[in-house]
Amino acid sequence: MKEKLDLLPGSLDLLVLHTLSSMGPMHGYGIARRIEQVGGDRLILNQGTIYAALVRLLQSKWIEAEWGTSENNRKARYYSITASGRRQLADETESWQRMADVVQRVLKAAE
């Protein structure tokens, strides 16, 4: 598996929610860096797309945003997950896994 993977549609939202849920409030760059760290070099993340994901999650009230100061003493916008965001994360995680299971099972059966 040398080639990098493009993210499946919709999966970025799930990754962002997960990151905020496990790491606490973060700014955009922090979230992008975290996803890239975990995904390692197997993932192509067009970092700018994270902001579209963030505004989508904000409008659904799954996350909240607040201006604050970063560890480098810069003005940054911090995002944190809301209660309904956690519920959404749980739902999405479950359906993501079910989908992955089903796909895997079908692929195995075909072998």
Place this chain on the structure above:
Amino acid sequence: MGSNLYRLFGRIRAIFAGRQFDADLEEEMGHHLQELAEDNIKSGMAPDEAWTRARVSLGNAAQIKELHREVRGIPWFEQWISDLRYAFRLFRKDRAFTTVALVILAVGVGLNTTVFSLVNTVLLRPLPFAQADRLVWITNGQPTDNTLSGITSQVDTWERLQKESRTLDRIEAYNPFSVLQTFRLTGTGDPQTILAIGVSHGLFGLLGMKPKYGRFFLPEDALKNAPLRVVLSHPLWVRRFGADPGIVGRTVQINGAATEVVGVMPPADAFSSVFFPAVEVDLYTAVQNDIIRPEGNALYLIGHMKPGATQKQIEADLPLAIDEIRKTQPWINAYGQPLHNWVLGSLKKPLLFLWTSAAFVLAIVGFNLGGLLLARGRTRRREMALRVALGASRARIMSQLLTECLGLVMAGSMLGSFVAWGFIHYLSVRTAVQIPLLQYLKLDSAALGYTVILCLITAVVCGAAPAWRFSGGRQMGNPLSEVARGASSGPSLSRSRSVLVILEVALAFSLAVSATLMVMSLQNLLKVDLGFQPSNLIAVRVDPGDQDSQSNYLEAMLDRVRALPGVERAGVTDCIPVERDRGWYLFPVIPGKPDGERGQGAHVRIVSSGLIGAMGTPILAGRDFTRGDEKASPKVVINQSLARKMWPDEDAIGRQVNIPEIGGEKGTVFTVIGVVGNVRSSGPEMPAGNEFYLTMNQYPWAVSWDLMVRTKLPVAALTAGLRQTLAPLDPTLPLTKARSMQTIVDRTLSSRRLLVFLVGGFAAIAITLALIGLYGVISYSVSQQTREIGIRMALGASSGIVQRQIVYRTVVLALIGLVLGLTGTLLGGQLLRSMLYGVSSNDAAVYVEATLTLFVCSIGAGYLPARRASRIDPAMALRAE
């Protein structure tokens, strides 16, 4: 609330807070880059490379922002708004075009909204009564029988129906004859003549009306010998009693008697605006059955259907219910029809016709605007071609062009609704127009909704053609280079404009024909010989009140009036033709033959001597009444129609008739002393019927009389003179109800006049627009062919030839339109037919006239550009562009 809903609100908010979102994003991206670059430097990159890599990782800033905007907002809506803005800028630059477009749109939409309001208020909406669809109109005669005495019912019929009907659970009544009966209101303020309508005590309750103050009538008000109690109309209450709520329970002086006011009508009097349009009702009284009973047919009945009853059942049930009466009086009957039919049936066709005409005007407006947009689009082909070349899809360009058009039409429609507001106001205060519910006309939500729909349809009609034409990049060849070269216009472009213009001419032609026919009908009606001379004739209502001898009083009055300077002739009648309508039966007395064989119904008027002459009705044989015609020898004057029917080919003078209405069982025998000309008793549209006259010396029972004065004095001057000369005779005589006979006649034509006025206006607008369209398309094609014409003239074509060819092209377009319009009008003439008087819907002369007029006008429209073309200087034309 679901997250989807949150998201939607978020998107909508984002549309308005776009700037804030962009600023936040900008700042976040800046922060992102900086942190990323620093991290890169920390991991050992050179600063330059660190920044470059950071930018690559973040991605294209413009794309990020675009994606952000798409995600957070509603892209198509924002696109639409920005298209609208663009359109606005374009239209603002092209002032002349925009002004013309907005004006024609405002007129077209304004007219249509007005006409729709009229149709909706009068025809489409249920009548403003409770359970209006369950109300039944009951007449004694066939509903087509048009004498009032023939179609009204007697009290016995009413009472019997109430008891026996199995399909109606309630029947109420009013007395239409009472509209002609006035009273003298004295006491506070000047004496005044007031008009009272008698209604059954439960009528207003049945119609679901509520008094503003006090109450309507109770059963005890309708009992025999109950004291007269009145309900004041709202206008009278305001005008005469200063809108004082305390008037309820007080008494007013009516015909000299103290009369209790029990209530005040609401400001919107649904009853009078439906049943007495253009009549100013001052007060209502309760119908007392036992007083009306001997008057025969005197009531209009309104019934309420039982649950589950059908129209068919009612038609079968009503005659059965009065079976007992029909056994002895077989001419009595009861017909039921939906109330809505009765009140508005006759307006259905005129209003549909008006609606169609208005729609034609709007179609012409749409086509005209479409033509203007096409011409304008031509100059924008380069812009469109450029867009297509840069990758805009056809759908994108079409949607932009449609949006432009919609923006224009929306602005025009908004102006149009102001126009409509003005028109509607104008119509709603036409209190002299006999159209029911006209006062209820207003610019309501239904009308505005209709405007919105019109707006969308118009936008599609006038925007579709240009949008389609200019969005297809390929069909245009290569506009970028074509326009640059300045070649002649594409043939298909002027073809689409030509089609629009042909349609405009066709519609304008059919409106012109309709309007001409309507105007001719009105002129024919105005020329109709009414049998009396309405000009220079003034009617003044006089109510003798409690005078002991009405005829002595009236004769004394006449003596004084005839002595007034300026008065040519004067007389008194209880029944003005056109305004009043009452009929009796009479039989010729022929020895040896039983009565009833040649019995005739006829209008009856009770008159003073000299009245017939004052009216201007010719005396054909015998003589008028004289003051000496006393009761002892009953005399009658009949009209020509009655004379011919009773004694065909014989002299009627000296013959005898029996009038059962007078003198109980055996009736009274009258001797014919005169035969006079026929009078059109129901106005110019109805043919004259039988009539006879009795003298007031013999039968002075009428409650209200009209003094008919032939004079050249204006109404006000005459009234002032009368007041002076009559004061000694009767100091409290009101003389407030004076009107010229011409206005009475005009009122019967008022709705037709309004219709003619509207349709005539529509036709004028239509023709103007069609000619503008024709001029536009020809003058445009001339401007596009400047080079061509220049070349031809350089090769020797004379200016005359060039002119002729251009005029010829105009004429061809006009002719195709005229033929199309001619065919359409001949086929659709059905709707017109019922509204015409004395002219056929396919009157050849009218068609020829309209064709010639439009033809000549269209030559004019073509001549202007043709003259311009013939002055083209070949050298200039070839060098142009």
